[in-house]
Amino acid sequence: MTDPKREHWDEVYRTKAADSVSWYQPTPGPSLRAIDELQLPVTASLIDVGGGASSLVDRLVERGWLDLTVLDIAAPALDIAKTRLEDETARIAWVIDDVTVWRPERQYDVWHDRAVFHFLTEPEQRLAYRRALQTGTSPASVVIIATFAPDGPERCSGLPVQRYDAAALVNEFSSVFALEREWREEHMTPRGGRQWFQWCIFRRR
Template identity: 55%
Template sequence: MSGTRSHWEEVYSTKSETAVSWFQPHSERSLELIASAMPDRASAIVDIGGGASRLVDDLIARGYTDLTVLDVAEAALEKSRTRLGREAGKVAWIAADITQWRPPRAYAVWHDRAVFHFLTEPDNQAAYLSALEAGTSAGSAVIMATFALDGPEKCSGLAVQRYSAATLAARLGPAFSLTGEASEAHRTPWGTEQRFSYATFRRRT
C-alpha cells in the first residue's frame, strides 16, 4: 500500500464516515462470522483496515475485551476514537501500513473487510501475507472479505483485485484451511450494489 497513505488520509479528512461507499451501520456478516469462529469474548481480535468502521462498536457492545484496530489512516482511527468516547480506551489503535507492519503478538481472530483487495501488486500481497502469518498461530481464525469476481473493479478511485473464496484460499496458501464462504450484496449509502465475497479460514500450523 506504499503511496496510498496520503490518499486515505485525504478521504477520511474530507468525508464523513457515513459518506463512503463501504459504510455499514452494523457489520452484521462480520459479526456473525466472528461469533461463530471465536465465541470466547476474551479472544484477541484484530480488525485490519477498521479505522472508521463501526464493527468495533458492536464488538465492544457484545462483550469482546481484547480488541485491536489497525488502519493506514490516522484520520480514520480518530473518527472511531471520537465516536466511542470513553469506550475508545478499551481498544488498541494502530496507525500502520499493513504491508510494513510486524504484529507484536498472535491474534485469535484476524478480520479484514476490503483491505487485501487493494493490494494488486504481488510484492504487496506477499508483505500482507507475511504480516498475517506473524499475527496468527495454529488455530487462529481468519475472516476476509474482498470484492467478488463480479464486484467492482475499482473503489475510491483505486484498482482492486477481485476474488472468490477459492482463489483467495489459493493466494493464502496451504497454511490456511478454507472453512466457509459467503456472498454479500452491499448497498452503498447512495443505493448502488457492490458484490462482496467472504471467506473464513483456520490456520493449520
C-alpha cells in the same frame, strides 16, 4: 518522505463523511455473523485490519469483548472511531500503519479484514500482507476476509482493486490456512449502489 498510500487515505477521511463512503455499513452484519459462528469467549483477541471508522469495534465492545485491536493506515479514520467510542477508547489498541509494512508484536485469535486485501494489486504487496498475517496468527487462529467478488467493482475510492472468488482466495492463503466456509454478500452502498463481496473464513493449520 511522504507515503502516497497514507496521503490518499488520510485525504479520503478528511474530505468525506464516514457514512458516505461506498463501503460504509450502518451495522457490520456479515462480520458479526461470522464472528458469532466462531463461538469464542469475550477474552479472545481480535484485530480488525483496515478497521478505520467501522463500527465493528463498537459492536464488539457492546458485546463485552476485552482484547480488541484496530489497525488502519489512516489516522483520521481511527480518530472518527475514537471520538465515537468516547470513554471506551482506552480499552482498545489503535495501530496506525500499513499492513504490508507492519510487523505484529503479538498473535491474535481472530484476524478480520473487510476490504483491505483487494487493494493489494501487486504480488509483492500480497506477499507482505501474508507475512504480517502469519506473524500475527498462531495455529487455530481464524481469518475472516472479505474482498470484492469477480462481479464487484473494478475500482474503489479512485484505486484499482483485485477481485476474487473463493477459489482465488484459497489460492492466496491455502499454504498455511484451511478454508472453513465461504459465501457471497450483496452490499448496498449509501448511494443505493450494489456491490458483490466474496467472504471466506480460514483457520490456520
